[in-house]
Amino acid sequence: xxxxxxxxxxxxxxxxxxxxxxxxxxxxxxxxxxxxxxxxxxxxxxxxxxxxxxxxxxxxxxxxxxxxxxxxxxxxxxxxxxxxxxxxxxxxxxxxxxxxxxxxxxxxxxxxxxxxxxxxxxxxxxxxxxxxxxxxxxxxxxxxxxxxxxxxxxxxxxxxxxxxxxxxxx
Numbered sequence: 791x792x793x794x795x796x797x798x799x800x801x802x803x804x805x806x807x808x809x810x811x812x813x814x815x816x817x818x819x820x821x822x823x824x825x826x827x828x829x830x831x832x833x834x835x836x837x838x839x840x841x842x843x844x845x846x847x848x849x850x851x852x853x854x855x856x857x858x859x860x861x862x863x864x865x866x867x868x869x870x871x872x873x874x875x876x877x878x879x880x881x882x883x884x885x886x887x888x889x890x891x892x893x894x895x896x897x898x899x900x901x902x903x904x905x906x907x908x909x910x911x912x913x914x915x916x917x918x919x920x921x922x923x924x925x926x927x928x929x930x931x932x933x934x935x936x937x938x939x940x941x942x943x944x945x946x947x948x949x950x951x952x953x954x955x956x957x958x959x960x
Contacts, residue, residue: 796835799842806839806846811938814839814878815854825866833870837877850885850942852934853878857892857951879946887937889930892951896927925951929958936960 792805806812816839818831840851853875861872875888933954937947949957 796831799835799838803842803846806842806848808846809843809848810850812840812843812848812851813934814852815934817854820866828866829870833874833877836874837881840878840881840883844881844883849883850887850938851878851881851883852887852937853889854930854934855888855890857890859888859890875948884945885942886946887934887942888946888948889933889937889954890948890950891925891930891954893924894927894930895924923951925954925958930954931958932960933957 792802794802794805814836816831816836818828820828823831836853840853843851855875856868856871858868859871859875860868861876863869863872878888879886933949936957937949
């Protein structure tokens with residue numbers, strides 16, 4: 791494990807050398823970082839990490855994005871997620887897998903009351919419709935690993951929430 795300063799990521803290029811696969815789940819919230827900080831973390835840091843990984847020999851990059859990601863969205867969150875998907879694809883990995891989970895079900899250390907309420911509601915819905923509107927983070931993690939262990943469906947593969955649930959069962 792290497793600890794890097796994302797504000798000076800270029801100085802840590804050695805940490806990105808010699809890896810066949812890169813996994814990226816980096817992200818923050820607009821509430822926590824402000825609009826500019828959100829863009830810097832969720833788009834700029836991720837794109838720069840992908841570039842460093844590719845330069846270091848990475849062949850397969852696995853990116854956690856979001857359901858509804860769209861570079862042309864009028865919503866900042868979805869627009870930034872769509873932009874970073876495009877930037878990562880443009881880096882030129884031999885294989886790029888993008889996971890677009892719906893609402894992530896997890897326990898957080900910080901308090902997010904509205905998110906907690908939504909998670910409680912979606913957790914109940916998930917018991918009836920498991921892949922409709924949410925996904926547990928451990929399912930996403932298993933899907934990320936599983937996609938690396940099986941043959942790809944082309945150079946770029948986008949896995950939506952239902953596919954993440956299926957792959958996460960493996």
